Amino acid sequence: xxxxxxxxxxxxxxxxxxxxxxxxxxxxxxxxxxxxxxxxxxxxxxxxxxxxxxxxxxxxxxxxxxxxxxxxxxxxxxxxxxxxxxxxxxxxxxxxxxxxxxxxxxxxxxxxxxxxxxxxxxxxxxxxxxxxxxxxxxxxxxxxxx
Numbered sequence: 384x385x386x387x388x389x390x391x392x393x394x395x396x397x398x399x400x401x402x403x404x405x406x407x408x409x410x411x412x413x414x415x416x417x418x419x420x421x422x423x424x425x426x427x428x429x430x431x432x433x434x435x436x437x438x439x440x441x442x443x444x445x446x447x448x449x450x451x452x453x454x455x456x457x458x459x460x461x462x463x464x465x466x467x468x469x470x471x472x473x474x475x476x477x478x479x480x481x482x483x484x485x486x487x488x489x490x491x492x493x494x495x496x497x498x499x500x501x502x503x504x505x506x507x508x509x510x511x512x513x514x515x516x517x518x519x520x521x522x523x524x525x526x527x528x529x
Contacts, residue, residue: 393454398443398468406435406453410464413455417462417522426501427462427520433494434466434516442468442514460522461503467515 394409396402410431414424435451443449449469456463499505504519 391454391456393452395450395452397447398439398445398449398451400439402451403432403435403439406451406466407432409453409455413457413462414520417457419462419520419522423520430498430501430518430520431464431466433498434464434518437494437516438466438468438470438514442470444470446470462520462522464518465515466518467510467513469510469513471512 392409392413394406396405407428411424411428414427419427431453435453438451439445443451446469452465452467454463454465456465495505498516498518501520502518503521504517506517506519508515508517
């Protein structure tokens with residue numbers, strides 16, 4: 384993908400780490416094209432990458448028969464990313480707390496925590512099969528308010 388993303392784009396990709404890299408690149412281009420500063424663009428890109436990794440690794444379990452679908456949208460006030468898998472589904476409330484003492488030294492389990500930290504809104508929807516995660520980052524308010 385060499386052009387910036389404007390408006391809407393939907394990708395349906397194989398459950399591979401190469402697909403995660405493609406999704407990450409598209410998110411980075413979209414965040415930069417939308418005018419987010421370097422830090423915010425990095426946070427958006429990392430959140431979308433984590434969501435894509437979850438879809439490929441945990442959702443679809445690298446199953447070549449299952450796809451990851453990502454919808455990118457710039458609606459003028461926010462960037463909206465919808466990442467879905469075709470796997471067994473995810474209950475975000477059942478995930479262990481990555482900040483609990485027994486989990487602090489674990490090498491995994493922080494993806495959803497990071498996504499929630501970096502984005503303004505995070506929503507989950509069960510697809511039967513699969514899970515759709517919606518990530519929203521609002522543009523900063525500019526100009527004087529009346």
